[in-house]
Amino acid sequence: MYAYDEIDRTLVNERVAEFRDQVRRRLSGELTEDEFKMLRLQNGVYLQLHAYMFRVAIPYGTLSSKQLRRLAHVARRYDRGYGHFTTRQNIQFNWIKLAELPDALADLAEVGIHSMQTSGNNTRNVTSDQWAGVAPGEVEDPRIWSEILRQYTTLHPEFSFLPRKFKFAITASAHDRAAIKIHDIGLRLHKNDQGETGFEVQVGGGLGRTPFIGKTIKPFVHGRDLLSYVEAIMRVYNQYGRRDNIYKARIKILVHELGVEKFAQEVEEEWQQTRDGALKLDEEVVEDIRSRFFYPAYEKLPHMPDELRKAAQDPKFEAWRTNSVFPHKAQGYAIVTVSLKPVGGPPGDATADQMDALADLADRYSFGEIRVGHEQNLALPHVARRDLPELWKALDKLGLATPNVNLISDIIACPGLDYCSLANARSIPIAQELTRRFANHETANLIGRLHINISGCINACGHHHVGHIGILGVEKNGEEVYQITIGGRADEQAELGTLIGPAVKFDEVADVIEDVVEAYLALRSRPDELFVDTVKRLGVEPFRERVYATR
Amino acid sequence: MPLVKGRKITDDLYPHVADGAELPAEGNVLVSAAHFLENPEALFARQGKVGVIWPNNRDVDDLVPYLERLAVVALVFPTFRDGRAYSQARLLRERYLYRGELRATGQVLRDQFVFMLRAGFDAFEVTKESDAEAFAQTVQRYSVFYQPTGDGRITALHRRMQLRHSESAGL
Numbered sequence: 031m032y033a034y035d036e037i038d039r040t041l042v043n044e045r046v047a048e049f050r051d052q053v054r055r056r057l058s059g060e061l062t063e064d065e066f067k068m069l070r071l072q073n074g075v076y077l078q079l080h081a082y083m084f085r086v087a088i089p090y091g092t093l094s095s096k097q098l099r100r101l102a103h104v105a106r107r108y109d110r111g112y113g114h115f116t117t118r119q120n121i122q123f124n125w126i127k128l129a130e131l132p133d134a135l136a137d138l139a140e141v142g143i144h145s146m147q148t149s150g151n152n153t154r155n156v157t158s159d160q161w162a163g164v165a166p167g168e169v170e171d172p173r174i175w176s177e178i179l180r181q182y183t184t185l186h187p188e189f190s191f192l193p194r195k196f197k198f199a200i201t202a203s204a205h206d207r208a209a210i211k212i213h214d215i216g217l218r219l220h221k222n223d224q225g226e227t228g229f230e231v232q233v234g235g236g237l238g239r240t241p242f243i244g245k246t247i248k249p250f251v252h253g254r255d256l257l258s259y260v261e262a263i264m265r266v267y268n269q270y271g272r273r274d275n276i277y278k279a280r281i282k283i284l285v286h287e288l289g290v291e292k293f294a295q296e297v298e299e300e301w302q303q304t305r306d307g308a309l310k311l312d313e314e315v316v317e318d319i320r321s322r323f324f325y326p327a328y329e330k331l332p333h334m335p336d337e338l339r340k341a342a343q344d345p346k347f348e349a350w351r352t353n354s355v356f357p358h359k360a361q362g363y364a365i366v367t368v369s370l371k372p373v374g375g376p377p378g379d380a381t382a383d384q385m386d387a388l389a390d391l392a393d394r395y396s397f398g399e400i401r402v403g404h405e406q407n408l409a410l411p412h413v414a415r416r417d418l419p420e421l422w423k424a425l426d427k428l429g430l431a432t433p434n435v436n437l438i439s440d441i442i443a444c445p446g447l448d449y450c451s452l453a454n455a456r457s458i459p460i461a462q463e464l465t466r467r468f469a470n471h472e473t474a475n476l477i478g479r480l481h482i483n484i485s486g487c488i489n490a491c492g493h494h495h496v497g498h499i500g501i502l503g504v505e506k507n508g509e510e511v512y513q514i515t516i517g518g519r520a521d522e523q524a525e526l527g528t529l530i531g532p533a534v535k536f537d538e539v540a541d542v543i544e545d546v547v548e549a550y551l552a553l554r555s556r557p558d559e560l561f562v563d564t565v566k567r568l569g570v571e572p573f574r575e576r577v578y579a580t581r
Numbered sequence: 582m583p584l585v586k587g588r589k590i591t592d593d594l595y596p597h598v599a600d601g602a603e604l605p606a607e608g609n610v611l612v613s614a615a616h617f618l619e620n621p622e623a624l625f626a627r628q629g630k631v632g633v634i635w636p637n638n639r640d641v642d643d644l645v646p647y648l649e650r651l652a653v654v655a656l657v658f659p660t661f662r663d664g665r666a667y668s669q670a671r672l673l674r675e676r677y678l679y680r681g682e683l684r685a686t687g688q689v690l691r692d693q694f695v696f697m698l699r700a701g702f703d704a705f706e707v708t709k710e711s712d713a714e715a716f717a718q719t720v721q722r723y724s725v726f727y728q729p730t731g732d733g734r735i736t737a738l739h740r741r742m743q744l745r746h747s748e749s750a751g752l
Contacts, residue, residue, distance in 0.1 A: 038737070065661075182727060182728060188696075188728075268667070269665055309729060315742065
């Protein structure tokens with residue numbers, strides 16, 4: 031956990047006071063809606079179909095139990111008793127009243143949470159691996175650098191009015207859980223031959239209307255130069271990014287239009303002018319940030335305690351353990367993913383009661399810490415393996431032990447037309463229907479790892495391009511229809527999915543997905559060949575035939 | 582449109598001369614970039630100081646040969662949502678060490694004052710009278726700054742270092 035000091039607290043409080051003044055001026059008519067819109071967006075406030083939506087940042091996906099309880103309080107006091115975790119380590123509340131927003135922000139500020147820049151054309155929440163600091167084999171905890179970037183990008187005087195939104199993600203593991211290749215800047219932490227920390231810098235990834243996988247513009251930027259190099263990228267983008275067309279304004283388009291070599295060269299020239307300036311990070315400054323992250327004092331515990339051995343006789347426990355429990359860097363401990371994907375439920379939603387109860391469980395079993403992942407699940411990052419059976423029972427009572435992590439019903443979905451004013455089609459009911467179709471745990475297990483991602487419009491908040499199966503809702507002649515892609519992935523081998531054929535109607539989506547899955551089961555070379563690998567080996571054609579032969 | 586300088590509303594000493602209009606015989610003038618670049622030497626030869634309005638889609642590098650003789654550079658915010666002039670301002674102040682008046686013009690609203698000050702602006706053609714009147718109060722909104730810029734305000738990172746050093750020195 032990162033602990034705010036007086037300086038961080040002061041800034042957040044000053045921001046709350048500023049926003050309170052802005053809301054007051056809007057309500058009195060001093061500010062026009064046009065003027066207010068950008069100000070509210072920069073505080074995470076959207077106007078949606080039914081009400082204002084409020085998006086709160088969970089930087090690099092790390093929460094304390096105290097913070098999670100405060101999110102529960104906001105859900106209960108200012109909203110309708112639940113919140114929605116997003117693909118970018120944010121939580122959204124859907125029914126907030128504008129006049130009450132400053133109070134909600136002030137309540138959050140007391141526990142060091144804010145909504146700064148969770149929307150608007152500025153740098154968004156800096157995201158990272160939800161297993162940061164606990165994953166075995168990790169090079170170094172990427173949250174130190176995420177926090178340095180969070181501070182650097184917060185209220186930046188030069189980059190608060192960029193051509194378009196701008197997203198960072200960082201990973202420090204060989205397996206990328208932060209989807210860095212679909213971010214404006216993706217940073218892969220690694221060490222050079224001298225053992226010094228630095229970053230491979232990828233630029234211009236992103237989904238939306240024109241999806242791109244990020245391209246490497248520098249294989250190693252030393253940690254001390256991270257901020258000056260990032261500033262050079264942002265400065266090139268701020269000056270030359272397109273502002274004439276909202277759909278061409280992201281940095282990916284600039285990188286594409288200039289060509290990656292030319293873009294890299296522009297950045298290099300700018301960086302050479304500033305690299306020895308005030309942004310250079312000395313070791314002492316990095317150490318100071320590092321020193322304010324708390325790490326638990328782990329006990330020496332056995333890998334296979336009696337409690338676990340005994341519980342292994344219960345098939346329901348085993349089903350959950352196999353899919354939800356992951357190796358930890360400390361012996362005797364585990365990382366537990368908490369599924370927010372119950373059968374028939376909207377993906378990523380949690381009630382205030384669930385949040386409060388999970389905060390209690392985090393205190394009892396996970397040193398008071400909770401993580402949020404881009405797959406819209408939560409995690410308890412420091413669970414002693416001997417406590418797993420008890421934790422499972424408690425989670426199960428709360429409806430948080432669905433044994434489907436990484437399986438077909440662990441679906442990523444945006445809010446879609448049920449809430450969002452940009453959406454063309456519904457996402458949540460599609461996800462709900464699919465979880466019902468694949469509710470049988472034996473079947474889901476037989477299918478194995480398979481990610482379905484659903485977006486209700488081309489803006490791709492549900493990351494459909496990089497789902498093993500991607501579902502994109504569009505509107506055609508006043509009707510919701512859905513395009514299906516297969517073969518996408520968001521990890522270190524990121525790839526965009528390929529369309530399998532013409533769009534299908536709302537009522538047909540689940541049938542089509544079942545056909546795709548049946549085709550996979552028939553086509554896979556062995557039971558452990560994953561869906562995405564079968565698609566890679568065979569291409570989309572055999573899937574297309576299967577789905578459209580009878581349609 | 583009120584001009585704020587030195588944190589208060591003041592008279593604008595640089596009348597804007599439209600393109601094609603006749604220059605006054607003497608006295609300060611503020612002209613467009615196109616007008617200025619037509620014949621900078623003729624403008625500098627006049628009696629009176631020269632200011633230029635520089636568009637946000639033109640590199641400020643082109644201004645560098647003239648910076649020492651320019652009294653005002655006015656950078657443009659066509660709407661407050663277009664942030665290119667922030668980069669231009671920092672380049673002029675921090676890279677090219679421009680010391681004359683750096684003026685924000687266009688849609689200049691209260692909620693951007695702090696950003697503008699930090700980027701190096703010291704004069705503001707404020708769109709609304711009420712915002713101009715609230716200038717001094719508004720720029721005190723923040724006391725903590727995470728980024729180093731040319732305005733010299735101490736950053737949070739360095740303030741922490743100072744605090745740490747003074748603690749360890751027992752002060």
